[in-house]
Amino acid sequence: KSRSDWWKTSIVYQIYPKSFNDTTGNGMGDIQGIIEKLDYLKKLGIDVIWLSPVYDSPQEDNGYDIRNYREIYEQYGTLEDLDQLLDEVHARGMKLVMDLVVNHTSDEHPWFVESRKDKGNQYRDYYIWRDGKEDGSPPTNWGSIFGGSAWEFDEETEQYYLHLFAKKQPDLNWENEDVRKDIYDMMKFWLDKGVDGFRMDVINFLSKDTRYPDGQIGENDTYGDGGPFFVNGPRIHEFMKEIHQEVLSDYDVMTVGEMPGASPEDAKEYTDPQNDELNMIFTFEHMNLDCVNEDKWNLKDIDLVELKENFEKWQKSLYGVGWNSLYWNNHDQPRIVSRFGDDGQYREKSAKMLATCLHMMQGTPYIYQGEELGMTNVRFDQLEDYRDIEIFNMYDEKRAIGWSHERIMEAIHAKGRDNARTPMQWDDSKSAGFTDGEPWIAVNPRFKEINARAALEDENSNFYHYQALIDLRKKHEVITEGKFELVLRDDPNVFAYKRVGKDEALYVLCNFSDRTVKIDDEGLVESLRDAEVWITNEDQGEIGKLQPYEGVVYGV
Numbered sequence: 001k002s003r004s005d006w007w008k009t010s011i012v013y014q015i016y017p018k019s020f021n022d023t024t025g026n027g028m029g030d031i032q033g034i035i036e037k038l039d040y041l042k043k044l045g046i047d048v049i050w051l052s053p054v055y056d057s058p059q060e061d062n063g064y065d066i067r068n069y070r071e072i073y074e075q076y077g078t079l080e081d082l083d084q085l086l087d088e089v090h091a092r093g094m095k096l097v098m099d100l101v102v103n104h105t106s107d108e109h110p111w112f113v114e115s116r117k118d119k120g121n122q123y124r125d126y127y128i129w130r131d132g133k134e135d136g137s138p139p140t141n142w143g144s145i146f147g148g149s150a151w152e153f154d155e156e157t158e159q160y161y162l163h164l165f166a167k168k169q170p171d172l173n174w175e176n177e178d179v180r181k182d183i184y185d186m187m188k189f190w191l192d193k194g195v196d197g198f199r200m201d202v203i204n205f206l207s208k209d210t211r212y213p214d215g216q217i218g219e220n221d222t223y224g225d226g227g228p229f230f231v232n233g234p235r236i237h238e239f240m241k242e243i244h245q246e247v248l249s250d251y252d253v254m255t256v257g258e259m260p261g262a263s264p265e266d267a268k269e270y271t272d273p274q275n276d277e278l279n280m281i282f283t284f285e286h287m288n289l290d291c292v293n294e295d296k297w298n299l300k301d302i303d304l305v306e307l308k309e310n311f312e313k314w315q316k317s318l319y320g321v322g323w324n325s326l327y328w329n330n331h332d333q334p335r336i337v338s339r340f341g342d343d344g345q346y347r348e349k350s351a352k353m354l355a356t357c358l359h360m361m362q363g364t365p366y367i368y369q370g371e372e373l374g375m376t377n378v379r380f381d382q383l384e385d386y387r388d389i390e391i392f393n394m395y396d397e398k399r400a401i402g403w404s405h406e407r408i409m410e411a412i413h414a415k416g417r418d419n420a421r422t423p424m425q426w427d428d429s430k431s432a433g434f435t436d437g438e439p440w441i442a443v444n445p446r447f448k449e450i451n452a453r454a455a456l457e458d459e460n461s462n463f464y465h466y467q468a469l470i471d472l473r474k475k476h477e478v479i480t481e482g483k484f485e486l487v488l489r490d491d492p493n494v495f496a497y498k499r500v501g502k503d504e505a506l507y508v509l510c511n512f513s514d515r516t517v518k519i520d521d522e523g524l525v526e527s528l529r530d531a532e533v534w535i536t537n538e539d540q541g542e543i544g545k546l547q548p549y550e551g552v553v554y555g556v
């Protein structure tokens with residue numbers, strides 16, 4: 001029952017099981033494949049693995065649509081495999097955090113199968129059913145996050161059910177106490193097995209405004225924005241506290257809530273230990289800066305000053321109150337080196353710089369599979385080569401409002417979630433050593449050049465850079481505890497900051513451009529003269545100047 005803050009000094013590695021390592025030849029990763037690679041992860045230096053969903057699922061959304069919370073998807077293995085994975089992770093002194101997807105289930109979950117049968121069914125109220133409006137249209141004008149209406153009409157009982165994501169992902173009704181109790185029992189089932197915590201999928205969407213008002217409709221939009229009525233909704237903090245009280249308080253575990261639409265103020269409330277809610281959350285703010293009108297497909301170049309100020313806001317707001325998570329990548333985001341770096345000439349260099357920039361901040365760093373290799377976005381020519389339901393739905397929707405095929409493909413190349421989901425590149429053999437069969441999604445053609453085997457053989461590789469960053473965090477308390485101060489605030493090319501601890505301080509200087517830049521602050525340059533370089537990606541480093549994509553840390 002002892003509770004500690006081990007998650008504050010941990011580094012987390014995210015595994016997307018379908019694309020990690022296949023041992024059966026069916027073209028999909030599996031649990032035994034993860035076990036095979038645990039020593040690789042140990043070598044990298046990580047403490048915690050976050051495993052994206054491995055539960056039984058029809059795979060409409062790669063497992064974020066769960067049919068049975070207490071079984072493993074058969075293509076990934078069995079409960080015995082999972083137990084073995086847990087043992088092997090623990091034997092290496094690491095921990096395992098599972099994905100918790102409880103805003104919705106699959107429509108094939110027995111609860112929903114029952115629920116849709118008739119209005120008097122004991123599971124009817126497990127989901128959100130409503131009559132249509134007078135004219136038969138959906139109960140509200142809300143759009144689903146994956147396109148189309150957020151409501152689906154069901155012939156059987158002539159009512160609509162709510163699905164904030166795909167039609168096959170009906171939303172659970174958290175107003176119903178029985179739902180909550182069943183979920184809490186399920187959480188205990190996993191925690192009693194020894195699982196070390198949860199990453200909680202869209203957890204700030206659980207509480208809906210039960211009046212179900214219409215949302216505002218933007219100029220070119222078909223659907224209204226339901227966000228104000230379910231993002232950080234009326235009872236959300238009550239639910240978070242209840243989860244803590246009923247489940248988490250009995251275990252020494254870590255929790256991270258995925259929270260689109262949470263501000264630093266919200267994050268403070270969710271993560272202040274005095275509130276007994278969560279340890280940390282994933283913000284989306286820094287991921288929403290390279291698009292227009294919060295439409296991720298509507299592309300815009302990142303403005304570095306905006307990015308810096310956003311990080312500053314989160315670093316400062318949570319300091320001494322809550323806790324940050326630090327991430328550039330996950331299974332929903334494009335590859336960071338292709339996004340904010342340069343995946344051509346400066347691939348290795350800019351990938352290292354981006355890692356340095358993130359890992360010296362305060363918070364728990366998350367590394368997404370392949371990020372440690374500097375894996376890049378993929379550009380499939382054909383829409384058919386993609387697999388993600390979000391991409392297909394978006395394609396139809398954007399075509400309907402007049403976007404050209406070319407414009408949509410460009411948006412997919414830049415932002416599609418499948419950028420992160422191509423198979424992990426282990427070596428330069430067929431299918432990058434991921435599978436002996438046909439991979440479920442094509443391998444990124446750059447695997448000959450970018451793969452784990454090559455990285456392990458090259459002492460200057462991206463892999464060892466991540467390893468060194470992790471080592472630094474373990475050695476210097478200032479990285480975990482120090483205060484954050486932005487420096488060179490208005491510089492459009494350089495992301496620079498200072499961390500100030502009890503008896504140490506550090507400076508991070510990162511050049512986000514492909515030009516050599518001068519550090520325009522004599523005082524700063526002066527204070528670097530006696531400093532020690534803790535890590536750098538530049539052999540020709542020179543105080544007062546930064547080479548293209550140089551990223552350097554000075555300890556003082």
Ligand code: TEU
Pocket residue numbers: 061064065101145165201202258260296331332390417
């Ligand atoms: O993502 C939540 C979420 O809001 C995403 O839809 C995100 O906005 C989108 O991927 C950006 O394009 C979580 C999971 O991480 C995601 O994989 C699931 O599809 C989604 O929930 C539904 O469970």
